[in-house]
Amino acid sequence: MKTIITSTGNQLNSIFDLRFGRAGWFCLYDDQSGEISFIENENINSQSGAGTKTVEKVVELGAQKVISGDFGPKAKELLEKFNIQMVLLQDDNSTVQHIIDKLKS
Amino acid sequence: MPRKIRLRKVVEPPRFKGYRPFGVNSKSRKSIDLLYEEYEALKLADYDLLKHDEAAGLMGISRPTFARIYESARRKIAAALVEAKEIRTVFGNAVMDKNWYLCSKCNARFNIPETMDKETCPACNSKHIELINK
Numbered sequence: 082m083k084t085i086i087t088s089t090g091n092q093l094n095s096i097f098d099l100r101f102g103r104a105g106w107f108c109l110y111d112d113q114s115g116e117i118s119f120i121e122n123e124n125i126n127s128q129s130g131a132g133t134k135t136v137e138k139v140v141e142l143g144a145q146k147v148i149s150g151d152f153g154p155k156a157k158e159l160l161e162k163f164n165i166q167m168v169l170l171q172d173d174n175s176t177v178q179h180i181i182d183k184l185k186s
Numbered sequence: 187m188p189r190k191i192r193l194r195k196v197v198e199p200p201r202f203k204g205y206r207p208f209g210v211n212s213k214s215r216k217s218i219d220l221l222y223e224e225y226e227a228l229k230l231a232d233y234d235l236l237k238h239d240e241a242a243g244l245m246g247i248s249r250p251t252f253a254r255i256y257e258s259a260r261r262k263i264a265a266a267l268v269e270a271k272e273i274r275t276v277f278g279n280a281v282m283d284k285n286w287y288l289c290s291k292c293n294a295r296f297n298i299p300e301t302m303d304k305e306t307c308p309a310c311n312s313k314h315i316e317l318i319n320k
């Protein structure tokens with residue numbers, strides 16, 4: 082299964098981003114192959130609809146789970162419709178590596 | 187005949203059970219009950235900055251009803267601040283439109299889509315998860 086983790090940077094030691102639609106980067110982690118990649122968020126500066134566009138990106142990348150700090154109401158509605166699991170973490174000091182380690186535990 | 191009470195959708199439960207004023211002895215004071223739908227109306231309008239008709243649509247209620255709930259939320263918060271009262275959140279007429287769970291090991295909050303395994307925390311795989319809204 083593929084998971085997206087919102088990230089402030091494009092490294093495993095980057096800090097987890099609490100924002101969804103306005104996250105800096107998305108870390109895509111595939112627990113089957115162990116593959117990890119980082120995708121830059123193109124919608125970060127869009128005036129509106131960043132959440133909706135980000136959901137489209139999540140679907141396009143084939144992720145079934147998103148780990149972030151908060152989701153806007155429209156993003157929530159859409160993610161629910163696509164059966165994509167939302168996971169909210171409040172810890173703003175975690176690195177992406179730390180979150181992936183927890184997923185593997 | 188009593189008016190039929192419609193259930194209102196709440197997108198997500200509040201993250202707290204209540205608020206308490208700091209620096210006053212509030213033990214003797216009565217608390218104010220904030221309904222989940224009042225919390226949600228305030229969040230959608232003043233935090234997520236949605237237009238009232240959009241917010242009403244998301245909550246599955248009419249715009250006038252939304253306006254009434256929103257007004258009630260603001261008055262309660264104002265009263266709590268001015269009178270230094272505790273705020274408690276209670277269920278009210280709200281229904282959660284999805285089930286939210288909490289992991290007691292890592293504090294992750296999450297929903298579980300129908301297509302997914304229901305046993306473990308999606309962040310740490312702990313089996314100690316509980317339903318937040320019943």
Ligand SMILES: [Zn+2]
Nearest residue numbers: 289292307310
């Ligand atoms: Zn957990």
